[in-house]
Amino acid sequence: MEIKEYINQNKDRFIEELFSLIRIPSISSQSEHKGDMVKCANRWKELIIASGADKCEIMPTKGNPVVYGEKFLSKDYPTVMVYGHYDVMPVDPISEWKTKPFEPIVKDDYIWARGADDDKGQSFMQAKAFEYMVKSGKLKCNVKFMLEGEEEIGSGSLYDFCKENKELLKADIILVSDTGMIAADVPSITVGLRGLGYIEVKVTATKCDLHSGIYGGSVANPINVLCQMISQLTDENNHVTVPDFYKEVIELSADERKLMAKAPFSEKAYLEETGATELHGEKGYTTIERTGIRPSLDVCGIWGGYTEEGAKTIIPATASAKISFRLVPDQDYTVIIERVSNYIKKIAPSCVKVEVKPLHGGYSYVSPLDMPAYKAAEKAFTKTYGKQPIPTREGGSIPIVAGFERILGTKSILMGFGLGSDAIHSPNENYPLQQFFNGIETVSYFYEEYAQIMKK
Amino acid sequence: MEIKEYINQNKDRFIEELFSLIRIPSISSQSEHKGDMVKCANRWKELIIASGADKCEIMPTKGNPVVYGEKFLSKDYPTVMVYGHYDVMPVDPISEWKTKPFEPIVKDDYIWARGADDDKGQSFMQAKAFEYMVKSGKLKCNVKFMLEGEEEIGSGSLYDFCKENKELLKADIILVSDTGMIAADVPSITVGLRGLGYIEVKVTATKCDLHSGIYGGSVANPINVLCQMISQLTDENNHVTVPDFYKEVIELSADERKLMAKAPFSEKAYLEETGATELHGEKGYTTIERTGIRPSLDVCGIWGGYTEEGAKTIIPATASAKISFRLVPDQDYTVIIERVSNYIKKIAPSCVKVEVKPLHGGYSYVSPLDMPAYKAAEKAFTKTYGKQPIPTREGGSIPIVAGFERILGTKSILMGFGLGSDAIHSPNENYPLQQFFNGIETVSYFYEEYAQIMKK
Numbered sequence: 001m002e003i004k005e006y007i008n009q010n011k012d013r014f015i016e017e018l019f020s021l022i023r024i025p026s027i028s029s030q031s032e033h034k035g036d037m038v039k040c041a042n043r044w045k046e047l048i049i050a051s052g053a054d055k056c057e058i059m060p061t062k063g064n065p066v067v068y069g070e071k072f073l074s075k076d077y078p079t080v081m082v083y084g085h086y087d088v089m090p091v092d093p094i095s096e097w098k099t100k101p102f103e104p105i106v107k108d109d110y111i112w113a114r115g116a117d118d119d120k121g122q123s124f125m126q127a128k129a130f131e132y133m134v135k136s137g138k139l140k141c142n143v144k145f146m147l148e149g150e151e152e153i154g155s156g157s158l159y160d161f162c163k164e165n166k167e168l169l170k171a172d173i174i175l176v177s178d179t180g181m182i183a184a185d186v187p188s189i190t191v192g193l194r195g196l197g198y199i200e201v202k203v204t205a206t207k208c209d210l211h212s213g214i215y216g217g218s219v220a221n222p223i224n225v226l227c228q229m230i231s232q233l234t235d236e237n238n239h240v241t242v243p244d245f246y247k248e249v250i251e252l253s254a255d256e257r258k259l260m261a262k263a264p265f266s267e268k269a270y271l272e273e274t275g276a277t278e279l280h281g282e283k284g285y286t287t288i289e290r291t292g293i294r295p296s297l298d299v300c301g302i303w304g305g306y307t308e309e310g311a312k313t314i315i316p317a318t319a320s321a322k323i324s325f326r327l328v329p330d331q332d333y334t335v336i337i338e339r340v341s342n343y344i345k346k347i348a349p350s351c352v353k354v355e356v357k358p359l360h361g362g363y364s365y366v367s368p369l370d371m372p373a374y375k376a377a378e379k380a381f382t383k384t385y386g387k388q389p390i391p392t393r394e395g396g397s398i399p400i401v402a403g404f405e406r407i408l409g410t411k412s413i414l415m416g417f418g419l420g421s422d423a424i425h426s427p428n429e430n431y432p433l434q435q436f437f438n439g440i441e442t443v444s445y446f447y448e449e450y451a452q453i454m455k456k
Numbered sequence: 457m458e459i460k461e462y463i464n465q466n467k468d469r470f471i472e473e474l475f476s477l478i479r480i481p482s483i484s485s486q487s488e489h490k491g492d493m494v495k496c497a498n499r500w501k502e503l504i505i506a507s508g509a510d511k512c513e514i515m516p517t518k519g520n521p522v523v524y525g526e527k528f529l530s531k532d533y534p535t536v537m538v539y540g541h542y543d544v545m546p547v548d549p550i551s552e553w554k555t556k557p558f559e560p561i562v563k564d565d566y567i568w569a570r571g572a573d574d575d576k577g578q579s580f581m582q583a584k585a586f587e588y589m590v591k592s593g594k595l596k597c598n599v600k601f602m603l604e605g606e607e608e609i610g611s612g613s614l615y616d617f618c619k620e621n622k623e624l625l626k627a628d629i630i631l632v633s634d635t636g637m638i639a640a641d642v643p644s645i646t647v648g649l650r651g652l653g654y655i656e657v658k659v660t661a662t663k664c665d666l667h668s669g670i671y672g673g674s675v676a677n678p679i680n681v682l683c684q685m686i687s688q689l690t691d692e693n694n695h696v697t698v699p700d701f702y703k704e705v706i707e708l709s710a711d712e713r714k715l716m717a718k719a720p721f722s723e724k725a726y727l728e729e730t731g732a733t734e735l736h737g738e739k740g741y742t743t744i745e746r747t748g749i750r751p752s753l754d755v756c757g758i759w760g761g762y763t764e765e766g767a768k769t770i771i772p773a774t775a776s777a778k779i780s781f782r783l784v785p786d787q788d789y790t791v792i793i794e795r796v797s798n799y800i801k802k803i804a805p806s807c808v809k810v811e812v813k814p815l816h817g818g819y820s821y822v823s824p825l826d827m828p829a830y831k832a833a834e835k836a837f838t839k840t841y842g843k844q845p846i847p848t849r850e851g852g853s854i855p856i857v858a859g860f861e862r863i864l865g866t867k868s869i870l871m872g873f874g875l876g877s878d879a880i881h882s883p884n885e886n887y888p889l890q891q892f893f894n895g896i897e898t899v900s901y902f903y904e905e906y907a908q909i910m911k912k
Contacts, residue, residue, distance in 0.1 A: 029766030198767045207731025209882045216782045217752030220736040227683035275663025280676040280807045296673030305757035310485030311654045311815040351736045359767040426665045
């Protein structure tokens with residue numbers, strides 16, 4: 001049976017199996033969901049076994065467990081290790097969801113739920129492509145599965161897990177579906193991922209909230225101060241002003257930039273997709289460059305003082321912000337976090353106390369176009385979509401992918417099928433069924449092509 | 457029986473009666489407490505009747521009801537109208553309270569509870585001074601009571617109530633206990649109150665939260681933009697930069713400033729009281745001037761994006777702030793709100809949409825030192841404290857006091873007994889029993905002195 005037919009005959013079961021994963025609210029950043037992490041890992045274990053693995057187990061880490069499964073066929077075959085994550089992002093603001101985030105439904109040929117794409121939907125395509133290859137007898141690769149539960153909070157425990165299990169995790173290539181394509185009819189393969197630094201800044205001015213009438217004008221206001229400090233992190237050209245922030249950034253040549261500019265980009269579509277009124281960013285760079293080859297700095301959250309209904313006339317004691325920066329090769333997030341932290345402390349006025357706490361970070365990653373896995377993936381996409389995929393650099397970070405290279409010495413191939421409209425990390429996350437099915441199809445071709453190339 | 461003895465014999469009852477008011481969580485800014493407002497008004501009615509009023513009633517307004525009571529003795533007597541408010545501030549952050557805000561207790565000779573000072577404690581001193589004057593047969597004034605339930609949210613309904621009840625509310629002076637003294641051993645009378653403007657600003661950049669990896673650097677971040685805008689509202693000298701913000705501010709003469717400088721001020725005590733590391737404010741003015749005769753601008757609250765535990769890598773769609781400004785004579789809050797709103801819209805970059813919503817406002821007030829009520833109050837304080845009170849200008853606003861003058865044509869005398877350490881509007885609000893008793897004593901002297909002066 002060909003893959004297309006296999007998908008067609010089994011699609012209701014595939015969706016129901018995926019839904020059983022989605023229904024478990026495995027939000028890694030919220031400690032109240034600790035139990036759900038284990039539940040979700042166990043459900044994955046059942047599904048990997050059912051898909052044809054020889055064995056699968058829940059392996060403990062310092063944090064959430066890793067689901068590890070494998071199918072060994074021959075030492076002459078190349079080994080592909082599938083990586084994915086079973087944890088998801090928080091769902092707030094919950095009021096903006098049109099459906100319940102953990103009660104998945106199919107509507108208008110889209111799956112609507114937290115994790116529909118990122119990364120339960122995408123990881124599950126991997127399981128089902130593997131299932132087809134096993135059941136059809138076409139599999140000529142050894143396959144390993146490694147699913148972690150901390151990707152959305154920086155994969156903190158997976159680094160040590162990799163260090164401690166180097167032999168177990170040996171592979172020729174790591175296969176990841178956790179990225180996006182340019183558009184539903186424009187296949188692409190992500191060859192660059194930005195790194196990430198994430199810090200929390202707390203400004204304290206007084207020992208308690210004060211009445212803004214009695215004290216207004218006579219003591220420092222931590223919100224005003226925090227705003228001033230944040231406004232000093234970028235200049236009028238949207239350059240980051242932190243000293244040496246760009247020091248290690250690899251500048252692309254004019255030729256490389258010309259090549260990048262060939263990727264299709266519609267300003268109109270981009271504005272529609274985001275709801276922004278205009279393009280915005282670092283002066284001197286295009287949107288594709290701004291998210292692909294340039295680092296950025298964003299405040300992800302800010303809070304302080306009275307934020308409820310009505311008017312409370314206080315000067316708060318403290319104000320806080322969460323600040324993230326996206327990094328490109330060769331920026332080291334530990335170095336950048338230190339530089340940003342030092343700068344923030346330097347620009348803090350003497351009337352306040354400032355604390356900076358690193359929350360997480362990850363290295364950037366680049367995948368060379370001449371490696372066998374890239375060529376296999378290119379052929380696989382071409383077979384499904386009828387056109388050659390475009391190599392792109394994606395703005396998002398999967399820090400552990402850089403970690404795999406550093407710790408295991410293994411490159412990754414990023415076969416992602418997400419679309420810009422999937423609203424991952426946002427309310428109303430969704431995933432088109434067509435991308436889900438195309439993903440299963442393309443990954444099964446990849447196995448065939450990769451085995452073929454590696455045999456030569 | 458003299459007043460000191462009367463207080464001593466009745467103090468346990470006084471405290472228990474006050475506690476019965478405090479136990480009702482009459483938070484006017486939170487709609488869930490609508491029922492508590494009515495409950496609190498009713499309890500006040502009972503207590504005013506019990507204190508010796510001829511009658512007392514709950515009078516409806518567009519918002520929370522007004523408690524109105526009166527005792528008429530003679531048309532030859534001057535009429536004093538006591539004004540107070542039975543609503544209180546919200547209690548967040550609740551985690552910082554050492555006791556439950558609506559379960560008042562006396563500990564170390566302080567009352568601890570929301571409303572202990574502002575304004576249940578202080579208004580209740582008025583009721584008990586009145587009670588003494590009635591029971592002792594010394595009262596030579598007609599007395600009216602007007603207690604409102606919206607002071608903490610700008611007295612929105614009381615303006616119309618005053619317009620509609622001008623005859624009922626006729627008085628020679630309005631007596632208010634809702635301000636503070638310099639220190640427990642430094643009596644003072646507030647002769648100036650700052651006005652208030654309060655707005656909410658919302659910045660929208662995109663239609664939904666976006667993944668900060670995929671979009672970071674390519675769309676406007678509303679938090680970054682809001683911070684930039686807020687930082688532009690003041691300059692490096694802490695002057696407000698809004699055009700014409702200071703246009704109508706009455707500059708005091710060098711002589712007047714010299715007089716103000718005579719009020720005792722301890723930098724050390726001020727820093728201890730607030731927990732601030734240094735004095736801070738508009739260049740060229742002292743702390744007393746900054747809070748008394750100069751307008752100020754403070755962000756009272758800010759929020760946007762992810763503010764929970766952990767790290768969520770989003771660019772939020774919106775960010776908001778609540779901004780208040782304290783105003784001095786002759787600043788008109790409606791004019792200033794308009795100027796600030798226009799300026800905020802003007803400095804907003806084209807990449808975001810900005811909405812500005814006025815939340816409330818009030819005029820400033822000045823009380824002349826040569827009016828009979830001031831002289832009576834001065835004598836009353838001197839009798840209780842053994843020293844002459846200092847006339848001060850307070851930073852806080854009681855907007856309705858300016859409203860009384862505009863609508864009823866009646867001046868107010870502000871006999872307040874709060875201390876800087878009372879933590880009004882903050883967690884752990886408290887009120888020293890000694891101030892509570894001294895207040896009752898002083899107000900009873902005021903009635904005697906005022907009747908005396910007005911007879912002449």
